[in-house]
Amino acid sequence: MLDLVIEASALAFHPYVLMYVMLGVLLGITLGAIPGLSGDMAIALLLPFVFFLEPAMAMGLLVGIYKGGLFGGSIAAISFGVPGTPGAAATSIDGYQAKLKGKPSKALHTALYSSVIGDTTSDLVLIFIAVPLAAVALSFGPIEFFALYAFSLMLIAALSQGMVAKGLAVAAIGVLLAMIGRDPITGSARLTFGMPGLSGGLSLIPVLIGIFAISEVVVQGAKLWRRKVDDLMDDVAEQASLLQGYDIRKDQLSWKEFKATLKATYIGAAVGTFIGALPGAGQSLAAFMSYGLAQRFSKTPEEFGKGSLEGIASAESGNSATAGSTFIPLFAFGIPGSATAALFGAAFILMGMTPGPSLLNDNTEIIYALFFTLIFANLVNLVLGKILLPYYSRIAMIQPGYLIPAVFILAIVGTYAANNSVVDVWVLLFAGVLGVTLRLLKFPLAPLVLGFIIGPGAERALRQSMIMGGGDWWVLVKSPIAIGFYVAAVALILLFTFALRAKK
Amino acid sequence: MNRTMVRELLSVALMLSLGVAGLVHIQYGNWRVAPLVPSYIMPQTAYYFLIASGIWVLAMLGLEARRRRQGHGADEGPAQDLVAIGLASGLMLGGAVVYFWMVLNLGLIVSTYLYNALLIAVLAPGARTISILVVPLLVAAVVWLLFIQMIGITLPPSLLF
Numbered sequence: 001m002l003d004l005v006i007e008a009s010a011l012a013f014h015p016y017v018l019m020y021v022m023l024g025v026l027l028g029i030t031l032g033a034i035p036g037l038s039g040d041m042a043i044a045l046l047l048p049f050v051f052f053l054e055p056a057m058a059m060g061l062l063v064g065i066y067k068g069g070l071f072g073g074s075i076a077a078i079s080f081g082v083p084g085t086p087g088a089a090a091t092s093i094d095g096y097q098a099k100l101k102g103k104p105s106k107a108l109h110t111a112l113y114s115s116v117i118g119d120t121t122s123d124l125v126l127i128f129i130a131v132p133l134a135a136v137a138l139s140f141g142p143i144e145f146f147a148l149y150a151f152s153l154m155l156i157a158a159l160s161q162g163m164v165a166k167g168l169a170v171a172a173i174g175v176l177l178a179m180i181g182r183d184p185i186t187g188s189a190r191l192t193f194g195m196p197g198l199s200g201g202l203s204l205i206p207v208l209i210g211i212f213a214i215s216e217v218v219v220q221g222a223k224l225w226r227r228k229v230d231d232l233m234d235d236v237a238e239q240a241s242l243l244q245g246y247d248i249r250k251d252q253l254s255w256k257e258f259k260a261t262l263k264a265t266y267i268g269a270a271v272g273t274f275i276g277a278l279p280g281a282g283q284s285l286a287a288f289m290s291y292g293l294a295q296r297f298s299k300t301p302e303e304f305g306k307g308s309l310e311g312i313a314s315a316e317s318g319n320s321a322t323a324g325s326t327f328i329p330l331f332a333f334g335i336p337g338s339a340t341a342a343l344f345g346a347a348f349i350l351m352g353m354t355p356g357p358s359l360l361n362d363n364t365e366i367i368y369a370l371f372f373t374l375i376f377a378n379l380v381n382l383v384l385g386k387i388l389l390p391y392y393s394r395i396a397m398i399q400p401g402y403l404i405p406a407v408f409i410l411a412i413v414g415t416y417a418a419n420n421s422v423v424d425v426w427v428l429l430f431a432g433v434l435g436v437t438l439r440l441l442k443f444p445l446a447p448l449v450l451g452f453i454i455g456p457g458a459e460r461a462l463r464q465s466m467i468m469g470g471g472d473w474w475v476l477v478k479s480p481i482a483i484g485f486y487v488a489a490v491a492l493i494l495l496f497t498f499a500l501r502a503k504k
Numbered sequence: 505m506n507r508t509m510v511r512e513l514l515s516v517a518l519m520l521s522l523g524v525a526g527l528v529h530i531q532y533g534n535w536r537v538a539p540l541v542p543s544y545i546m547p548q549t550a551y552y553f554l555i556a557s558g559i560w561v562l563a564m565l566g567l568e569a570r571r572r573r574q575g576h577g578a579d580e581g582p583a584q585d586l587v588a589i590g591l592a593s594g595l596m597l598g599g600a601v602v603y604f605w606m607v608l609n610l611g612l613i614v615s616t617y618l619y620n621a622l623l624i625a626v627l628a629p630g631a632r633t634i635s636i637l638v639v640p641l642l643v644a645a646v647v648w649l650l651f652i653q654m655i656g657i658t659l660p661p662s663l664l665f
Contacts, residue, residue, distance in 0.1 A: 168556075169554050172550040172557070175549075176526070183543040185543070188536035190535075218597060221596050221623070221627050401628025402631075405640075405643070406620065409603075409616055412600060413616070413647055416657065429600055436597070437518075440593070443515065459545075463545065470540065471540040
């Protein structure tokens with residue numbers, strides 16, 4: 001064990017890996033701070049480059065972006081009342097009020113510290129839970145695995161944006177996209193419609209970049225075109241002017257104030273870690289639930305919504321505490337529980353590693369190095385955030401009109417570069433059209449990606465189960481573990497449906 | 505009809521048409537039959553889910569319309585907003601097709617410069633001419649450095665570079 005730790009730490013703390021982590025955190029905070037652009041989009045864009053990096057370096061870069069993006073979202077939320085990411089929506093409630101009251105520095109520092117504490121808690125839970133859970137998963141057969149896939153799809157579909165029917169529909173579309181190509185059992189072409197380029201199936205990179213990055217920049221670009229952002233930018237400039245004459249020396253977060261936020265931070269860390277481990281529940285729900293609970297247990301609940309530092313701490317800690325635990329289903333069962341985990345799952349596949357219980361056994365060094373990187377990235381986030389905090393709020397002022405074209409071009413050329421494949425570019429644009437359509441019609445995107453990634457595994461488990469049961473569908477509910485998964489899915493969906501209703 | 509209603513009806517149309525078309529394709533298409541586990545078992549399940557979800561959303565819409573008739577629920581903006589964004593998105597994605605065709609025929613760097621300049625001119629409100637000329641140059645330089653020099657992608661021979 002000691003040898004393993006030494007080898008993994010040598011990998012994780014290689015100077016190049018550390019450099020990539022720092023670069024990732026900087027990129028993540030920068031993109032997260034710009035409303036509309038997210039860390040997920042940056043991770044999707046960088047997937048083609050994973051081919052050209054050593055696994056530890058690639059993981060360092062992606063982890064840095066993810067963690068930086070989580071905190072970056074709170075910068076725009078506090079500075080301008082515009083959440084940079086959906087997870088930062090709860091932070092904006094008190095964060096923006098605190099800023100209007102002349103406490104932007106206190107608010108940003110509270111967000112930074114609570115984000116790092118929540119994130120680290122979640123990472124530690126991942127490190128200590130993923131390995132034993134993966135050992136349990138090794139005893140699963142096809143019936144249990146199919147129940148687990150169905151559990152994840154149902155949960156992510158139901159909880160993504162509180163729209164169960166649309167979530168299920170979009171997950172079904174993801175599964176259908178995964179079915180394109182040759183049937184692994186009969187060898188016949190399916191859903192290729194006579195196009196030979198599709199017989200090998202759709203590649204991960206163009207589908208993920210198209211769904212996440214292309215659709216996002218196209219929708220942002222379309223909004224810009226309609227000059228909607230003019231109003232937003234005017235508003236941002238107006239808000240920035242409010243800070244003229246502001247004295248930062250009077251706005252330092254004291255130790256006493258920090259201590260007063262710790263209870264809320266711990267509540268956020270616990271709630272976020274739990275919610276993050278459930279497929280589909282996501283950062284936004286974690287942040288709002290943490291905020292609600294922290295308010296209930298606060299000595300000054302009346303201050304919530306009026307610039308309370310406890311409010312900021314609970315929301316930001318809850319949001320960031322999903323970061324580590326969201327990987328638990330991916331590492332233990334090979335099921336990405338969120339869009340970010342799906343992107344990391346894709347990165348593992350591109351690097352030749354299969355997410356799931358065998359991931360830890362087959363790539364122990366890399367995974368333990370990743371654990372070290374997760375913790376180290378939090379430190380980088382803390383240090384870089386502390387040093388650069390005064391400059392970050394200006395990042396949100398960068399005109400998207402210059403960024404969007406560059407991102408768009410990088411997505412197209414990057415996808416071509418991954419396999420030198422023209423077909424991949426057409427798939428990318430098709431996925432972009434699909435992503436834009438789904439965004440415009442307010443479908444959640446995470447279930448589609450989950451459906452696409454676990455579709456082949458779910459089909460394999462279903463067909464093996466059917467063979468075992470002689471074609472009888474009842475075989476799927478003959479295992480107690482499988483029944484447990486179905487019951488848990490229904491119970492959790494009901495629980496969170498009521499929680500979401502209470503939130504509204 | 506308000507925006508939410510139009511959006512949800514379009515969603516239902518998408519779900520039902522995809523589900524029904526898929527089932528028709530399974531019924532009449534050329535699918536390989538295998539004992540116990542035919543090729544279409546998973547797609548068929550997905551199509552059923554699509555149809556069930558479409559009916560579910562339609563039912564929710566009916567309930568919502570009834571609530572509105574009884575005076576509950578807020579009105580939203582007109583449906584034209586959705587059409588305008590859809591149209592603008594279509595034009596951007598159409599531009600991407602032209603861009604990639606240009607990359608294959610004209611050359612990566614020239615196409616990147618031209619397309620980037622065009623997008624900035626269209627998307628950046630009040631962009632100065634110097635920005636429209638210089639920023640694409642920087643982006644083209646980054647693309648050249650990253651993709652040609654560092655990664656070494658191979659493209660078919662083109663007219664320019």
